[in-house]
Amino acid sequence: MKILKSLLISIFFLLSPVSSAGNEVNYEYSIIAEGLDRPWSIAVVDDSNIIFTELSGNLRQIKNGKLLDPVIGVPEVLFKGQGGMSGVVLDPDFKKNKKLYLAFSARDEGKRTNTLKVISAILSNNQLINIKDIFKAYPSRDTALHYGAKMTFLEDGTLLITCGDGFNYREEAQSLDNHFGKILRINTDGSIPEDNPYVNNPNALSEIWSYGHRNPQGILRYNGNILGLEHGPMGGDEVNVIEPGNNYGWPAITYGRDYNGSTISPFTEMEGMEQPIKYWVPSIAPSGIMLYDKNLFPDWKGNVFISSMKPGNVRRLEMNGTEIINEYILFNDLSRIRDIAVLPNGSILLATDGSGGELINVQPK
Amino acid sequence: MVKTLTDLILSSILLTSLVVLVSTSSNLIWLSSMNLPMDFNLVTSTFLSDIIGIYFNSEIPLYLLISLPFVLFLSITKALLKKTLSSPIFLYSLAGAISMLCLMILTPMALDNLEPISGSRTYIGKLCITACGIFSGYFFAVRQLKINLNENS
16 A cells, blocks of 8 residues: 555656756755835845835835835835735836836825826935836726736836736726736836837727736746736636737636636637746746846756745746746745845845745855 | 525525526626637536536635625524514515625625626626525525425415
8 A cells, every 4th residue: 555655656746747856956045134014026236235115115125235214205005905015126227327117006096996007216315206107007996906016128128017907807908998907018208119019009008018917927028038927816827928919818718717716718728819838727826037047056047937925935947948848846935925036146035925024035055 | 494494505505506607607798709619518517617616616715705695684584574574575585685785785895896706797797696686585485485384284
């Protein structure tokens, strides 16, 4: 009986697509900030200067290795549900111009609705100045879920913003007359690039870059491609290669089910709708994505890392172009991981989720 | 007592199944409008899959969310009927309707406007789910009347 059991376990691990083999790298953790209030998104300036958001409405800095008080002058956010101060990204010239971009949920003045907003601002002496609204999602919503609210820059200096479907509005992800379930592309002054895919379509909003998304919680520039990380329903988390004008299918096609157990769609593929390069059933609740392009962990160079909250670990994806060859689980002795980033020195930075969250540095042992 | 309990359980199962039917129908109608191919087998298997899914494969116990207010309102009605001569069929049907209206109004209020029943996101959906409450209340009333008739004869 014992032999049979061992045999079955061995077969399971041999057949399992997710492996802990190939993880023979020794590493150790060091906590660089703790007692944080729902750290959500990390932007790295250099090895000892890090900027991050707390969902409760704060923008914070680690300056020369020391955690500062929250940055002042930050716009008021709607801190409710999944809403709050979410995404932060640095201007490509941040070291010169100290400019950054914040994505957050904001209440509509005098109304019960709210929306996703993006601002640009200058960070000066732990204070935000020259704040400019550069994007406001249309239409507003009455839910406080599925904002997306992650950003990245394209090589041409335009900004990609992810916008979730607002939970109750999932079908809107298939319509081009709104921002629900879209990835958007704008210039840093808020204007719309002339070469956006729907700029000449009178029935579409010109900011739209791609559509059919649920809650894209990560977006990454990767070797000339854009990878979008889709936080799916119960099952159906995805990694997609984002191309302008493409439809990623939500909710017409999906590998997931509704949290209440019902079908969202019995279809997983449809002509004209893109397939993910990777999907997870059951869910891993992905939250952040990064490319490891440093040398400190040489075995991991060129891999894509995805932070996940269910049960709380990091997925290391070995890539061949945009094909995922292997998947390994890392850092599964921590709690839910909300975001992941790499420092210039090659160490990895993790943000653990929730009140009492931490920023944890991972380096070789 | 056992018979009443059985009727409550059966009526709750009926109600949950009908609510699932409404949600699944609205979902499939939308998918059909997106030119996704529908056929009888797909519709039937989706209904069955949803009914099984709601009981055995859910992270949100929707069957409890639907059944609890329904059972509560039917129980209150049963107590009221001992003190009033109103028609049980009317009162149980009304109780079923009110329980669903309460569910559809109070749940989003408690969950930051989140609608856990996808079929209730439109006015037509809300109307259909209220009708499910009426029908399930009616079903319970009819069964209760049968019990009373058997006991009296």
